[in-house]
Amino acid sequence: MSMKTLNISALTDLARHIYESGGVLAAVGYGAVGLIPLLSDGTLDAENMPMTSLTASEEVALGLEGLFPFSLEKRLETLSVKFVGADNFGQNVQVSGRVITGQNAQSANKTAEELDRVLKTCK
Secondary structure: OOHHHOOOHHHHHHHHHHHHOOOOEEEEHHHHHHHHHHHHOOOOOOOOOEEOOOOHHHHHHOOOOOOOOOOHHHHHHHOOOEEOOOOOOOOOEEEEOOEEEEOOHHHHHHHHHHHHHHHHHOO
């Protein structure tokens, strides 16, 4: 199955249930694609929400442009999020309430640390 035909409805339903139940959502790199439906339907308030994902320039550097039918960075920007990108392959984590996003694999550990921190405040 290619990323162009990927059906993420089950992921979207699960993420919506977690968030609406007071849980925390976290995504690294392309994982942020799972948040697009929640941003589009208003479950998440996209307006100026700081977020990150693999950047368009990282996609090019890795030869991944065209993996999706859109650039994830550009798609997030069209949803009015405040896209925050770091230098290619730099660590970058954005926290907006109960939504945590990491730019790339180099951001995975820091994303997990932030997830742990936020989960402890949700108890």
